[in-house]
Structure formats: structure tokens, C-alpha cells
Amino acid sequence: MKKVGVAILGMGVVGGGTYRILTENKEFFARTQDVEITVVSVLETNAERAKAAGVPEEAIASNIAEIVGNPDVNIVVECIGGTGAAKDFVLVSLQAGKHVVTSNKELYSKYSYELERAAKRQHVGLYFEASCVGGVPVIRTLLDGLQANRISSLMGIINGTTNYILTKMTEEGASYEEALKDAKRLGYAEADPSADVEGFDAAYKLSILSSLAFHTKVPFSKVVREGITNVSVEDVSDGKALGYVLKLLAIGKQSDEGIEVRVHPAFVRKGHPLASVSDGFNAVFVTGDAVGDVMLYGRGAGALPTGSAIVSDVIYAATHVDHKYSTFKNTENADKNVAFIEDYKSAYYLRISVDDESGTLAKITSVLGKNHVSIVEMIQRAKGEGKAEIVLITHETHEFAVRNAVAKINALGVAEIKSVLRVAS
């Protein structure tokens, strides 16, 4: 039986989950995958943490040189996170001829070109399933399951923290602050939640998934990004009343005009498969020219789901002799021939506070009409003290047209746009 040695860098939540799966299931993998996988080394500055995870003292390395210089290590698993030491350690591991498995979305999104160059040079594998959507094998699916397709659209709920918060706001009417506090208490959100709630995490993942789906480099910097910090409970409940659920969506589309990539809160119609993806669950909805619509659903984070993706990559690296690299030019920047669309098309949800007097609605609809923004449905209600509120959903139109209309409506002096949210279609 083939024997393979693994080193794990970092024994935090994900590293600990990976260690646990690899050690507890060692015999299971020998039986079902015909390979003996042993964790031979672990790098963790906090030795107590490694020991608490069950790592024997002699397996705790004191520096990266001990790992890259160890001939028994065939595969290095990076679970450090960030782009500092993680990047250096991955690079030296690849240069030393080790296969690398990483769960680091920021690292892979920003530096895949540099890492892949090093991997190619040494003919080793670079695996990153765990960087996107936890245990759901969406990267394997894009690489080895849907290659027959020209993918026109990819739409996902790919951040668990924000989905937990928005589910709480939708189902319990909690405010953003209350829901965030709850998410922190349960360990769904970090003390500084900005990477999640500002959409950075989803944008890293979207740049990775879009690059694979569209076969061209989609840099993180091209992703239009808007977080959920300004989402109000009024918007969530107004949308609900109209038959929509608010989600933080990551949307990638490719057409003859170019590519659009964006992360922002968006309403999804109830009944759409993504609408019922709740709490910490994630899902990616892909549309290909041959396969039609496909959805993958599962847990987007956590020690064991992410560990599942890492260990599946480790087994893949250990049992395949060939390693594929990007077939597109994997560079720092996008291909010059690819256009990125900023004035994309979408339907919109607007909440507008208005003076409750005759003629106001006519003024607003006139501005919308002039900007080619037409209305699908509308609710108006009195708010007292001479004020009223209008909530409306538009037909599909252009982003810039809506921005223009919003500025013009605000300038009327009789109305104030409270919220502008997109509606997925």
C-alpha cells in the first residue's frame, strides 16, 4: 500500500478538524482509498494548542524548515490563514516539491498565480477545495464535473456568518446588531466581523469560483462588493411581505459583453432553491449551457466540514499521479481582452420616505420613467406626521440608471431614498 506523509501548518479550528479526521479515519482511508496517510508533522507556535488537539510532542515542528526538509512529508496542509507566513510557507513547501492543500481563500484569491507557478515548476499539486464553501465540493465539480459546459451564471450564498445573521433577521425580526451579537456568541462571527459582514470573504471566494467557471482570471479587485452592515430589519420584513428573502449573494455572470462579479445583499424570490438555504448553510447555483441549473448545498464552514474538503484534497493528491493547473493565463491581473461590466442589469427594491401630499408619487414615477426604471409592484403606507413610505420592486434595469434615478429623487426635495437593494433574477 502506498504510504503518504502529511504536515499540517496551524492547529486552529480547521487545522484541528483536519488532524482529527486524518488520525481517526486512518484505517478507513487505508481500506477505502488504498493509501496509508500519516500526519508526520505539525507546525503550531502555540504548542499547548497542538498537544490539546492530541498531537504527540515529537510531531510538533519548531519551524517550517523542519517540515520542508523532512523527506517523509509529501503533502503540506496550510491552515494558518492570511497572506503573511501562510504565503511564505506554502511557497517554500511547493519549492521543496511537496503537494500543498490550502483552505486559505484570501491567499489563493490574491496569489494563485505565484503559487501555481511554483507548483508547476516542481510538478506538484496545489489543491484549494476548502477555500470555498466549506465541505461542499464545488471546486472539484467545476474542474472535473461540469467541464462540458459554458457556464453563464454562478450565484451563491457562500458566507455562513452573514447567512446566519440574515436568517435571524428574517425569521425572528432581529435587528442587524442583535443578530450579529448572537452570531458572535455562537462562534459564527469573529470579534472583528468585518471580513464577513463587509463581504470580503465572499468576494475572495467569488473571484476563485468565477475564474474556474469562466476560464479566465477574475481578480479579487474586480469584484463589486457591498456588505450587510446597512441592512435594516424594515427592508428584510418589507421584502418578506412581497415574497422575497434577503441573502448576501455572490453573483458571477459571463456573456458576450463581458464578465460581472458582485457581492451584495439581494432579494431572492421564495421558491427559488437558494431562498431556503438558511443559517450556516451555503449553496452555489450554477447555470451551464448543457446541464442547465445545478445547485450544490451544504455547510460552508466549521472544523469538520472544512476538514472534509481538506482531507478529500489530501486523498486526491495522494492517489492521483497527475496534477492539473489552470488552463487560462493565471496572472496577477485580468486578461486585457476581458471586459468587466460595472453597469450590470438587475431588478431593484427601493424604500422611499416621502412627504404625504398629492403629486409626490407622480414626481417620483416620472423620474423613474425618464431613467427607464419601470415598476413591477409597489406598496405605499402612511407613516404619520405628514410622511409616507413607498416600497417598490422594479423590472430589470441598469445599475447606473437606478443610481441616477436615486440621486434625482433625493434632489426633488419631497422624497428620501432610504434603501436600494438588488433583486436576483
Add this chain to the structure above:
Amino acid sequence: MKKVGVAILGMGVVGGGTYRILTENKEFFARTQDVEITVVSVLETNAERAKAAGVPEEAIASNIAEIVGNPDVNIVVECIGGTGAAKDFVLVSLQAGKHVVTSNKELYSKYSYELERAAKRQHVGLYFEASCVGGVPVIRTLLDGLQANRISSLMGIINGTTNYILTKMTEEGASYEEALKDAKRLGYAEADPSADVEGFDAAYKLSILSSLAFHTKVPFSKVVREGITNVSVEDVSDGKALGYVLKLLAIGKQSDEGIEVRVHPAFVRKGHPLASVSDGFNAVFVTGDAVGDVMLYGRGAGALPTGSAIVSDVIYAATHVDHKYSTFKNTENADKNVAFIEDYKSAYYLRISVDDESGTLAKITSVLGKNHVSIVEMIQRAKGEGKAEIVLITHETHEFAVRNAVAKINALGVAEIKSVLRVAS
């Protein structure tokens, strides 16, 4: 660029879809997969059909020998169906050193051991993604995306015809006969629909998926099978009133006691991800020890979705140098050490016609109680002419206990069991 030649056996719906994807997207595959794939030969007894699909006359082979003897053919795609010529042709292709891609669930389910033996001997690949769940890459996922997991359960809607029929019965109150007629008219059901409505098709697929998920041979003959031909619109609507949707489920479970594999109609609670899988869509819900719950959703049949799976396998075969085979003993029969559970556990739905007189319900509940069948919820209603109807849902209990209770209740002389359906949990 690597050049690969493909032969397609059979130019029916799936063969035609495959031909179309391979020819229309040839440049796309060269650009995105770095391989030039050409359909060099097609075997089709109805030459007119091949010509109508756009195959040039010189590419139409007159017999299988022309294909296996053609050095330009590297990959043979089998789209004939059945286990007659399809089996012979696949075997001679493998023996001639060609990789084989098949969409034939019956062939792979019954003869994978024989085909795999031939493939191994010649070190060629045998791919069968298209045999299960159309374009949804569930086989790739089990093989290369979830290997880290001990899979305890696999639950799927894996037959499009029956799902179309049951959706029609659920949403429009159509009878089974009406819905079947409609399915035939739309091409969802064949003139002789028995392979679908009797659950054979789903059972073939379940035997394939369970073998991969549980890492042991699960022969088709071990699958407990019950079709949808006896499903009444009363059951569908009674279940609906209780918050359930009726589906033809394929269920595979593995525990320390053994393996259970079964295909039968079953109620799924509304809100479960499988409940909203409607019409021709399919989905597979997998539970693994590390990843938790994962669901894959998409079109389970059709020329292009199935063609997507075939062409993805063709690309995989063309771009990978290694080919994996079963790590379990792939023989005709199950491993002697594996127990197959017939007295499985499930919750149940019973519809009982009773004499509308005092004491009847007490007699029935007494029989149920003695057989350890306890009730979760119940509806009773008068049906006139001295008759009433009881609809009840039980807690989880054993199949044999329910069968025993049903026989005893029928023997009471005051009640008749009209329907026994399982409730998925």
C-alpha cells in the same frame, strides 16, 4: 495540443446530445481544457438518424469492429442502453484498449465487475457519471469530493419520470393515470413506463451510488423496490394536509448493523431540501461524518444534461493520465461479511377505512401498540354509509412490525388498511 478521438455508439436522444456538445464546443474545449477532441466515428444502425444529427456519412461506422480497430479512436461513448449489444460493445472496446464512457445504469449496475476487470487489464478508464442523476456530478463528488467521509446515508430523488408524475399529482390533484398520460405526451415517460414507474431505473442507480458511498458492492438484487403505480391521489393530498410531499425516494443507509437500500414512495416533510425538488429535477442528499449534510440538485435526464455528464467524463478521460478503479471487491455479489437489512426502521403513513362505530379506533390503536407502533398524529373523518377514514403518521418503528400490525388490523373485520407509505426521516 493533445488530440483525442471519440466514437459514439448509438445516436438516440443521449447520443445525439453528446454529439452536439462535442462538435459545437470543440474550440471551447481546446481553449479551456487544452485538448482537441474529435468525434471520429459513430455507430448507429439507423443511418438516417445519424445523418439527421449532423454526422457526416464517412464517419458512420457499419459495425463495432470498425471502431475498436480504429487507432484514431481513444474513447468509446456507449449510448445504446440495455445489456445486450451495449455490453458486448463496451467489453470489446475495453479489450481493445479504449477508454469507455457510458450512461447505461442497467449495464453498470449489473455488470460493473466484468467491465471493470476488462478496464483494469488494459489500464484504461471506465467512466459512468451519466448513469446516475443526469448532469449532476454526483459520482465525481462521491469519488473525488467526499472521500474524507464515512457516509451514513444517501437519500435521493433520482428518477425524473416519477418525480414529474408525483409533482403533477401533488400540485394539480391529478390522478396517477392522468399524470402518467401527461408525462408520456411530454416525452417524460416512455410508451412502456415500467422501468421508471416500477422503480427499476432508480434501483439501478441506487445500487451504483450506494456501492460508491459505502465502499462495498451493493448489488441491484439487494435493493428493496416498490414503484408508484399504487399511489392514490387521496394519499398525496392527505399527506399534503399533514405537511408532507410524496416523492419516489431512493434511500441507502449504512450503520454498524449493515446496509439498507430501498426505492419506494415516501413522504418528505415540507421544508426539507428534497421536498422542493419538483418536476424533472433530481437531487441527492448525502450525510457524511465530517461534512454533515450535502445536497446536489439538477436535471436528472434529457439530451443535454446527460450529454453534459458524458462529455465531462470524456474530457476527464482525455486529460487525466490515471484511472481509478473500485477499491472494494467489485464482484457480482455482495461481500459475504456485509449484512443487508430488510427489517429497516422508518416512520409510516397509514390510511385506514373503518366501520364508523364506537370501539373501532380502540381496537386499531391496541393492535398498533402491541406491535410497538406509536402514533405521532392522526386525522379521522366520516365518509358516510357507516364508514370513516383514519389517516395517521407513526413514530419511527420497524418495517416488519408495521407489516404485522397491518395484517392484524385487516383481520379485525372492522377496518381495512388502504395505504401504507413510508415517511422519510
